[in-house]
Amino acid sequence: xxxxxxFLTLALLAMTLYAQGLDPNSIKLFQPLPGTxxxxxxxxxxxxxxxxxxxxANNIELLKIDWMYRIRGIGPQRGVGDPVIKxxxxxxxxxxxxxxxxxxxxxxxxxxxxxxxxxxxxxxxxLVGQRGVGMYKDWLYFExxxxxxxxxxxxxxxxxxxxxxxxxxxxxFTTMAPLIVKNHVIIGVGGDAMDVRGYLESRDPETGExxxxxxxxxxxxxxxxxxxxxxxxxxxxxxGMTWMPGTxxxxxxxxxxxxxxxxxxxxxxxxxxANLWTACIVALNPDTGKLVWYFQPxxxxxxxxxxxETPVLFDATINGQPRKLLAQAARAGWFFVxxxxxxxxxxSKPFTGTGNWAKGVDAKGQPIPDPAKEPGVDGTMIDMPAMxxxxxxxxxxxxxxxxxxxxxxxxxxxxxxxxxxxxxxxxGGGSGGNFDTRASLFAMDVRTGQVKWKHTHAGGGGGxxxxxxxxxxxxxxxxxxxxxxxxxxxDPATGKPLWHQRLTGNVSNGPxxxxxxxxxYLIVGAGDTLYALTLAGKTPAANNNLSSNK
Amino acid sequence: MNMREFLGLGPAPNPxxxxxxxxxxxxxxxxxxGKDARGAQAPGLTRMPLVxxxxxGENMLPALKEGRTGMPAFPQLSKEDVLNISQWLQLQVELxxxxxxxxxxxxxxRNQVTGDPxxxxxxxxANCTTCHSATGDLAKVGAKFPQVAQLKNRFLWPTTxxxxxxxxTTADGKIVEGRVKANNDFEISLTDAQGNxxxxxxxAVKVEIEDKxxxxxxxxxxxxxxxxxxxxxxxxxxx
Numbered sequence: 001x002x003x004x005x006x007f008l009t010l011a012l013l014a015m016t017l018y019a020q021g022l023d024p025n026s027i028k029l030f031q032p033l034p035g036t037x038x039x040x041x042x043x044x045x046x047x048x049x050x051x052x053x054x055x056x057a058n059n060i061e062l063l064k065i066d067w068m069y070r071i072r073g074i075g076p077q078r079g080v081g082d083p084v085i086k087x088x089x090x091x092x093x094x095x096x097x098x099x100x101x102x103x104x105x106x107x108x109x110x111x112x113x114x115x116x117x118x119x120x121x122x123x124x125x126x127l128v129g130q131r132g133v134g135m136y137k138d139w140l141y142f143e144x145x146x147x148x149x150x151x152x153x154x155x156x157x158x159x160x161x162x163x164x165x166x167x168x169x170x171x172x173f174t175t176m177a178p179l180i181v182k183n184h185v186i187i188g189v190g191g192d193a194m195d196v197r198g199y200l201e202s203r204d205p206e207t208g209e210x211x212x213x214x215x216x217x218x219x220x221x222x223x224x225x226x227x228x229x230x231x232x233x234x235x236x237x238x239x240g241m242t243w244m245p246g247t248x249x250x251x252x253x254x255x256x257x258x259x260x261x262x263x264x265x266x267x268x269x270x271x272x273x274a275n276l277w278t279a280c281i282v283a284l285n286p287d288t289g290k291l292v293w294y295f296q297p298x299x300x301x302x303x304x305x306x307x308x309e310t311p312v313l314f315d316a317t318i319n320g321q322p323r324k325l326l327a328q329a330a331r332a333g334w335f336f337v338x339x340x341x342x343x344x345x346x347x348s349k350p351f352t353g354t355g356n357w358a359k360g361v362d363a364k365g366q367p368i369p370d371p372a373k374e375p376g377v378d379g380t381m382i383d384m385p386a387m388x389x390x391x392x393x394x395x396x397x398x399x400x401x402x403x404x405x406x407x408x409x410x411x412x413x414x415x416x417x418x419x420x421x422x423x424x425x426x427x428g429g430g431s432g433g434n435f436d437t438r439a440s441l442f443a444m445d446v447r448t449g450q451v452k453w454k455h456t457h458a459g460g461g462g463g464x465x466x467x468x469x470x471x472x473x474x475x476x477x478x479x480x481x482x483x484x485x486x487x488x489x490x491d492p493a494t495g496k497p498l499w500h501q502r503l504t505g506n507v508s509n510g511p512x513x514x515x516x517x518x519x520x521y522l523i524v525g526a527g528d529t530l531y532a533l534t535l536a537g538k539t540p541a542a543n544n545n546l547s548s549n550k
Numbered sequence: 551m552n553m554r555e556f557l558g559l560g561p562a563p564n565p566x567x568x569x570x571x572x573x574x575x576x577x578x579x580x581x582x583x584g585k586d587a588r589g590a591q592a593p594g595l596t597r598m599p600l601v602x603x604x605x606x607g608e609n610m611l612p613a614l615k616e617g618r619t620g621m622p623a624f625p626q627l628s629k630e631d632v633l634n635i636s637q638w639l640q641l642q643v644e645l646x647x648x649x650x651x652x653x654x655x656x657x658x659x660r661n662q663v664t665g666d667p668x669x670x671x672x673x674x675x676a677n678c679t680t681c682h683s684a685t686g687d688l689a690k691v692g693a694k695f696p697q698v699a700q701l702k703n704r705f706l707w708p709t710t711x712x713x714x715x716x717x718x719t720t721a722d723g724k725i726v727e728g729r730v731k732a733n734n735d736f737e738i739s740l741t742d743a744q745g746n747x748x749x750x751x752x753x754a755v756k757v758e759i760e761d762k763x764x765x766x767x768x769x770x771x772x773x774x775x776x777x778x779x780x781x782x783x784x785x786x787x788x789x
Contacts, residue, residue: 079556124558146558168558169603171647193557193647195597233589237597378664378779379702383771412770414702414778418656419646423588425596426646432660432699435707436767458735458752486734497735 021137021154022092024180029250029313030399034515037091037523039245040132040177041394042512045313046247048396049473050513054520055535056476060489060499063522064536067112069105071528077101077127085525087132087177088394088470088510096523097135097154098530101127101145101175106157110516112532116157122146124168126175126190129392131245134178134185136205141185143174149187151208163208165189170196179245181255181286184211188242188257192304195263195425198240198278202289212289216240216259216277225276234271239263240278244308244392249324252341254283254292256326258308261301266375266429267419274299279307281328281336283343293343296366298332302374303357303415304431305331305388312404313340314397318447327397327446329406332357333389334367335449349449351442352410353383375415375429386413386431394470394510396479401492403452404444405471405479411437441471441481443495453495457483469524470510480522482507487524487531504529553650561605563640571638574631578624587642592621596642607636660699663783665776670784673777681765684788692786702782706773707766715760716740718750726750730759 022038031051032042041048055063071083077100089098089107095115096107104118125145134141139160140152147166152159165187166172171194179186184202198216203209217238218225229235241260248255262271262278277291279298284291298305311328318325326340327347334355337347345365350358358367373382388409395406412435419428441455469482479492485506489499505527512523522533554562576585582592595601600609611632617623627635645651674684682688695701713729718738720726726748728740738757739749750757 078558079552122558124560126556126558128556167599167603169560170599171557171559171602173558193649194602194643233594372775376775377659378662378775379699380775381706381773381778412706414706416660416699418652418659420659421586421588423586423594425588427649427652428646430649430652433703433706435703436763436770458733458738458757484734488735500734500736 020093021139022135024136024182029248032514035091035094037089037512037514038135039090039179040088040134041245041247041310042088044181044248044250046310046394047312047314047399047473048394048471048510048512049398049475051475052513052515052520053474053476054515055474055478055513055522057478057491057498059535060478062535063489063499063501063533065501066521066532066534066536068532069107069112069114069530071100071103071105074100074103080127083528084129084508085528085530086129086509087525088512089523089525089530090133090135091512091514092135092154094516095154096530097133097140098525099130099132099142101130104133104140104142104152104157106154107530109514109521109532112530118142118152118157118159120144120148120150125173128173129175131175132177134180136180136185139205141178141180141187141205143176143178143187145173145175147172147174147189149174149178149203149208151205161208163203165201166191170194172196176243177245179248179255180205181248184286186246186255186286188244190241190243190260192239192241192261192263192265193426195237195239197236197238198242198260200242200257200284200289202286214284214289214291216242216280218276228274228276230270230272237263238271238275238278239265240275240280241306242308243306244310247311247313248286249313249340252324253285253287254340255286256311256313256340257282257284258306258311258328260306260308261298261304264419264424264426264428265304266302266415266427267417267424268300268302268374269420270423271300275301279305279332281307281311281326281338281343283340295336295338295343295345295364297328297330297334297336298369299366300369301332302369302429303332303382303386303388304427307331308392309390309406310394312395312397314399314446316402316446318346325446327404327444329390329395329404329408329442329444331388331390332367333384335404335444336365337446337449347446347449350384351444351449351451352385352389352408353412355384357382357384375417377417377420379414379416379432381412381414383412385409385411385434385437386415387434393468396471396473397446398473398479398492400475400477401443401473402446403492404446405473405492406442406444407439407469407471407481408442409437409439411435441490441495443492455490455495455497469507472511472513474513480511480524482511482524482526485526487511487526501533503531554648557648559644559648560603563637563644565641567634567637568641569638571631571634571636574627575635575638578627579635582621587639595639596646601636601639602643604636605640607633610636657697661697663698663786665779665781665783667780667783667787669776670780670782673781674784677769677772678765688785688788690789692789695786698782698786701786702778705781705785706770706778707763717758717760718748719756719758720750721754733759
C-alpha cells in the first residue's frame with residue numbers, strides 16, 4: 001500500500017512537472033538551468049556555453065552514443081534532398097522538440113522515443129533549413145517555409161492557430177526559430193530572390209496578434225537612415241532579412257539582431273550608399289520595436305553577406321573595466337566586439353585574408369567597402385571566399401578561456417556582375433569561383449581580435465562543406481564541433497583534438513547539452529539523425545554540475 | 551537541383567504566350583512602365599506584389615478593365631491579351647528571381663575578353679613557366695576552355711578531380727603510398743596501386759600528402775584583377 005501511494009505521488013509529481021509550462025522569466029541571460037535547453041541558443045546570450053562538466057576532458061574517452069532518433073518516411077524534400085536537422089532541440093520537462101522544414105518532432109529526451117510528429121503542407125517558400133521552435137508556457141511556435149506563424153500545443157502537437165506573416169509569392173520564406181522575450185514572440189523572415197523588404201515582428205504569444213513590426217530599411221525619405229539610399233523605391237526593395245534568432249539582455253531590455261544582405265544582391269548600382277539597416281547588428285527595444293543602436297559590418301553589401309550570424313553576449317574586463325559586450329564573427333570575414341549598451345566598437349579585425357574588400361574602417365569601426373572590389377562584369381577577386389567566410393552555424397564563447405569560437409573559411413573568390421542595367425533586380429550577379437578554400441575552427445581573443453588558435457582539418461580543410469556544424473563549449477574543458485562526418489571534442493584552450501565519433505553524416509546543427517536524472521547528455525544532429533551521447537561504463541559523480549559562473 | 555523548385559516559385563510562365571504578350575506589352579504598357587517593365591513615370595511591374603502573384607492574369611484583368619488611380623482603363627485588351635501580357639511579365643520576374651536562368655541570359659557576358667594578351671604573356675613568363683609551357687602542356691588550352699570565366703577558374707585553382715596521393719611512413723620505417731580514402735585528425739586510409747586498402751592511426755605514423763598546387767597558392771595573393779584578365783586574354787588565344 002505504501003509503495004502504491006509512493007508510486008501515485010511520483011506519478012502525480014511527474015504529471016505536474018509535465019503540465020508545467022515554460023515561463024520565459026525563468027530563462028537567464030547566461031546559462032540554461034541544468035535540466036533545460038529552453039531557447040535556440042540555450043539561454044539568451046547565445047554563448048552556447050554550459051556549466052555542466054560531468055562529461056569532461058578527463059573522461060571524454062567514455063562518451064558513447066546512448067540513443068539515436070532517425071527521421072523516417074519523409075523522403076527527399078522539395079529542391080533540397082534528404083531531411084537535414086539544422087534546428088537545435090529545445091528541452092523542457094524531459095521532452096525534446098526539434099524540426100526540419102515542414103515538420104516538428106517531440107521525442108523523449110531520455111530514450112529517443114517519439115511522442116508526436118507535426119506535418120505542415122507548404123505551398124511554396126524555400127526548404128533550405130528550419131532552425132527550430134520557440135516555447136512559451138504550454139505552447140510551441142513554428143514558422144512554415146511559406147510564411148505561416150503557427151502555435152501548437154506542446155503536449156500533443158495539435159495546432160492552436162496560424163497567422164500569415166510573409167508572402168511566399170513575393171519570395172519571402174520563413175525558417176527561423178522564434179525567440180520568446182517576456183510576452184513577445186519575436187519572429188523574422190528570409191528571402192532575397194525578388195528584392196523584398198526585410199522586417200522583424202513581435203506577436204502576442206496567446207493570440208498571435210501583431211505587437212510591432214520593425215522594417216530593416218527606413219519608411220520614407222527624410223527618416224533617419226534614408227540618407228544611405230538614393231530613393232524610396234530602392235529603399236523599399238532593399239532586402240535585409242532577419243532569418244536567424246537574435247539574443248536578449250533582460251537587464252538592458254534590448255534584443256540584438258543580425259540583418260541580411262542588401263538587395264539587389266550583387267548589383268549595387270541602383271542603391272548607392274550604405275543601405276541601412278541591411279547587413280547590420282541592431283539593438284531594439286523588445287516592447288516597442290524601436291531601434292536603439294546599430295553597427296554595420298558590411299555597408300553597401302554586394303556579396304550576399306548576410307550579417308545574421310549570432311550576436312553573442314558576454315561580460316569581460318577590458319583595461320580593468322568590467323564591460324557588457326557583444327561579439328560577432330561576420331560573414332563578411334571580420335570579427336567585431338562591441339559594447340552592447342551603446343554599440344560602440346572595441347574590436348574590428350578581418351579573420352580571413354586581409355579583408356581587402358574594405359579600404360579600412362570608419363570612425364565607428366565599420367569597414368569601408370572598396371568600390372573597386374565590388375563584383376565586376378569580368379570578375380573581381382577578393383582574398384576571402386566569395387560567398388562569405390562564415391555562416392549561420394552557431395558560434396560559442398567560453399567565459400573560462402575568454403575565447404570566441406566559430407567555423408570560418410579562408411581562400412579567394414571571384415564575384416561577377418551580370419545585370420548592368422540602371423535598375424537591376426534579384427541577384428543581378430553571382431560568385432564565380434572559390435580558390436584554395438580552407439575551412440577551420442577559429443578561437444578569437446576578444447580583447448584584440450587576434451586568432452588565438454586555428455584548427456584546420458587534416459585533409460587540408462577540403463573546401464567549406466565539411467565544416468558545417470555549430471559549436472558548444474562546456475565547463476568540462478571541452479569544445480564540441482563537427483568535421484566531415486564526425487563529432488569532435490577539442491581542448492578549448494589550445495585547439496588540440498581530444499576525441500572523435502563517426503556519425504552517419506556531417507554534423508548539421510549546433511550541439512547542445514543538459515542534465516537529466518544526474519546524467520549529462522550531449523545532443524547533436526547529423527543529417528536525418530539526432531544523436532544523444534552520455535558517459536558509458538562509469539557512474540557519474542554526484543553534484544558535479546554545480547560551479548560558479550565566472 | 552532544380553532552382554525553380556528550390557525557390558518555390560509559382561507555376562512557370564508559358565513561353566509561347568509570353569511571346570505573344572511582348573508586343574502587346576510594348577504597345578500598351580511600356581510607355582509608362584518602361585520597356586523592361588522596371589518602371590519609368592509609372593511604377594515598375596516586375597516587383598509589384600499584384601503582378602508577382604498574378605500567375606494567369608487574374609489580378610491584372612480587373613485593373614485593366616476598370617483602370618486604377620493614375621492609370622486609364624484598357625477595355626480594348628481581351629482576356630486572352632491580358633493572359634499573354636501576364637505571361638510576358640511573369641517571364642521577366644522569372645529572369646530576375648530565378649538565378650537558375652542567369653547562365654542562359656548572361657552566358658555571353660561572362661565570355662567577354664577584356665584583358666590585354668601582351669601583358670598576360672609577360673605575367674605568364676614571369677610567374678608560370680617553371681611548371682608550364684604555352685607550347686607544351688598549355689598548347690590549345692584556349693580551345694579546351696572556351697568560356698573565359700571557366701578558363702579563369704582553371705588557371706587560378708586547377709583542382710584535379712580524384713583523391714590526393716599520400717605517403718605514409720610507419721614507426722618501423724615501412725612506406726605505403728596510395729590514394730587517400732579517408733583522412734582526419736586521428737586516422738588515414740589509402741588504396742595503393744594494387745588496390746589494397748591500408749588503415750593507420752595518425753599518431754603512430756608520418757603522413758605526407760602530395761600538394762601540386764603550391765605555385766598556384768603562392769600566386770593567389772599576388773594577382774590584381776587586371777593580371778587575371780590579362781592572363782585570361784593571353785591563354786584564351788592559345789588555340
